[in-house]
Amino acid sequence: MTIKPATKYPASVIFFHAVIGLLMIATLIFGWLLEENPDLEDWHKALGIAILFLGVIRMLNRLRTKSQIPASLNAKGTLQFVAEKTVHGLLYLVMFSTPLLGWLLVSAQAEPIGFFGLFEVPALMAENESLTRTLKHLHELSANVFFGLVLLHVAGALLHHIKHKGGVFKRIMPF
Ligand code: HEM
Numbered sequence: 001m002t003i004k005p006a007t008k009y010p011a012s013v014i015f016f017h018a019v020i021g022l023l024m025i026a027t028l029i030f031g032w033l034l035e036e037n038p039d040l041e042d043w044h045k046a047l048g049i050a051i052l053f054l055g056v057i058r059m060l061n062r063l064r065t066k067s068q069i070p071a072s073l074n075a076k077g078t079l080q081f082v083a084e085k086t087v088h089g090l091l092y093l094v095m096f097s098t099p100l101l102g103w104l105l106v107s108a109q110a111e112p113i114g115f116f117g118l119f120e121v122p123a124l125m126a127e128n129e130s131l132t133r134t135l136k137h138l139h140e141l142s143a144n145v146f147f148g149l150v151l152l153h154v155a156g157a158l159l160h161h162i163k164h165k166g167g168v169f170k171r172i173m174p175f
């Protein structure tokens with residue numbers, strides 16, 4: 001009996017891609033609006049912390065389902081293949097670095113971080129005023145890199161969809 005190669009991502013990968021993707025885009029937009037709407041700050045911080053923890057579960061689930069992941073639609077060794085894998089890898093990186101830098105920033109400012117009124121998230125480091133400027137810049141940089149990567153990621157998927165007449169979205173979209 002021959003085993004048919006997978007053509008769709010496992011349901012759990014589809015679930016985490018959609019939930020974390022939407023949460024990250026919402027948190028990014030909240031971040032952009034923070035200056036004019038400081039009351040969004042509690043939501044921004046709590047959503048960011050949720051992304052960090054969901055990201056760990058997503059990563060573990062991705063490793064668990066490694067053998068069920070469909071092969072890339074791009075041929076191995078092509079520029080498109082390298083670009084796709086690089087953007088996916090970097091998206092995983094900023095999914096962790098952006099909220100982690102935010103958490104470090106707020107810890108250095110000795111500000112509280114509530115989690116939707118349920119509990120208080122502990123500080124990652126002691127108050128450190130001299131580090132806050134650097135952490136602010138790094139948090140903003142990581143968020144901007146995330147935005148650039150999402151644009152590349154969506155443009156790549158759309159190009160693939162147009163050039164190869166569909167298929168790519170069906171592999172990972174919940175509907
Ligand atoms: C905004 C709308 C988005 C669209 C339309 C979209 C589309 C897609 C598509 C079509 C694939 C499947 C590629 C394939 O067939 O191999 C994919 C995979 C992937 N996407 Fe997205 N995506 C979006 C947002 C995001 C965001 C915000 C992130 C990061 C937080 C992300 C991270 C990934 C990763 C890492 C994969 C590879 C599968 C995995 O290892 O989980 N995507 N995306």
Ligand code: HEM
Binds near residue numbers: 048051099105144146
């Ligand atoms: C994926 C998660 C996150 C994204 C995409 C994100 C994105 C952003 C963006 C775009 C800004 C505005 C930057 C600027 O233009 O100055 C911002 C600001 C900020 N973020 Fe985040 N953030 C995330 C997670 C977090 C977390 C987890 C915390 C803290 C627990 C946090 C705390 C802050 C604070 C305090 C500011 C205001 C910084 C300032 O005073 O300029 N963020 N964030």
